[in-house]
Amino acid sequence: MTAATTDDTAMMRRALALAAHGPEADANPRVGCVLVDPEGEVVAAGWHHGAGTPHAEAEALEAAGERAAGTTAYVTLEPCNHVGRTPSCAKALYAAGVRRVVYAQTDPNPVAAGGAAWLRRKGVQVEAGVLAEEALALNPTWTHLVTTGRPWVTWKLATTLDGRSAAADGTSQWITGEEARADVHEQRARCGAILVGTGTALSDDPQLTARRPDGTLYPDQPIRVVMGERDLPDTARVLDDAAPTWHVRTRDPKDVLAALAEAGVHHVWLEGGPTVAAALMAAGLVDEIIAYVAPVLLGRGRPSVSDLGITTMDHALRLEPTDITLIGHDVRITAALREI
Numbered sequence: 001m002t003a004a005t006t007d008d009t010a011m012m013r014r015a016l017a018l019a020a021h022g023p024e025a026d027a028n029p030r031v032g033c034v035l036v037d038p039e040g041e042v043v044a045a046g047w048h049h050g051a052g053t054p055h056a057e058a059e060a061l062e063a064a065g066e067r068a069a070g071t072t073a074y075v076t077l078e079p080c081n082h083v084g085r086t087p088s089c090a091k092a093l094y095a096a097g098v099r100r101v102v103y104a105q106t107d108p109n110p111v112a113a114g115g116a117a118w119l120r121r122k123g124v125q126v127e128a129g130v131l132a133e134e135a136l137a138l139n140p141t142w143t144h145l146v147t148t149g150r151p152w153v154t155w156k157l158a159t160t161l162d163g164r165s166a167a168a169d170g171t172s173q174w175i176t177g178e179e180a181r182a183d184v185h186e187q188r189a190r191c192g193a194i195l196v197g198t199g200t201a202l203s204d205d206p207q208l209t210a211r212r213p214d215g216t217l218y219p220d221q222p223i224r225v226v227m228g229e230r231d232l233p234d235t236a237r238v239l240d241d242a243a244p245t246w247h248v249r250t251r252d253p254k255d256v257l258a259a260l261a262e263a264g265v266h267h268v269w270l271e272g273g274p275t276v277a278a279a280l281m282a283a284g285l286v287d288e289i290i291a292y293v294a295p296v297l298l299g300r301g302r303p304s305v306s307d308l309g310i311t312t313m314d315h316a317l318r319l320e321p322t323d324i325t326l327i328g329h330d331v332r333i334t335a336a337l338r339e340i
Contacts, residue, residue: 027264198228
């Protein structure tokens with residue numbers, strides 16, 4: 001095994017740039033691959049377009065043909081070592097005569113891992129961990145699902161400065177401005193599912209689709225998930241044909257997340273009201289909060305979250321901000337729960 005070089009880093013950056021073209025909400029990770037000949041020239045490249053399509057390595061090998069022999073493959077994720085809907089990438093690289101493989105992130109999926117060890121046993125030079133952190137940043141929610149068994153949950157809330165999500169008469173449209181609402185739809189499109197409770201579905205009758213500012217739908221729609229035991233009327237907008245909808249008749253969010261994990265959903269966008277939000281928060285199932293804070297005061301009305309059982313500042317849930325951005329007149333705060 002040889003040490004990584006500056007050229008390795010540069011080529012891996014090219015592979016990472018290709019991987020970023022992949023769909024974020026897809027069940028599979030985003031992966032890029034670049035094949036480079038011994039003279040340092042790029043022979044071919046590929047990236048994974050989504051579940052059921054060729055993996056990045058397969059796409060690059062197909063483009064390279066016989067020129068793949070003797071190349072170095074730069075891959076953002078350890079080549080897989082199993083046969084699913086597509087063949088094993090490790091075996092494909094070996095069969096094509098690739099002499100060296102450089103990869104970034106080690107595959108955390110026990111079903112697919114082991115490609116690096118298999119290649120080494122076959123005499124292929126393998127270098128691991130080149131720009132591993134950058135590769136992880138491409139697939140954080142997929143990695144979370146594989147390593148924890150449950151989807152990453154982002155709780156989105158729109159709130160006034162005094163912590164209200166609706167006025168005293170129940171109205172909540174619109175707390176934030178058009179720019180913030182457009183940002184919410186863009187964020188929705190990057191997730192595999194949108195989760196609300198039956199209370200929100202009945203009181204607000206939301207459509208829960210990801211829409212562009214002109215009202216057209218993003219091409220890939222998240223699953224609309226309504227959690228709760230109450231029936232929904234046939235006329236509910238969440239039941240239209242704009243996107244798939246699940247009505248999960250349970251009050252236990254763990255059941256909902258387990259079903260979504262089984263379906264390969266690794267990022268859930270929680271837009272439920274204060275009751276559902278409190279249930280997931282209390283169960284320790286919220287990983288991240290994106291709060292859109294509007295320069296608005298109501299004084300009365302529905303709070304942004306229901307009772308969390310906190311009675312003293314010593315028990316307050318502390319958040320670690322990771323991003324603060326001004327969007328129009330509103331402030332978007334992204335924060336993760338801080339480990340105490």
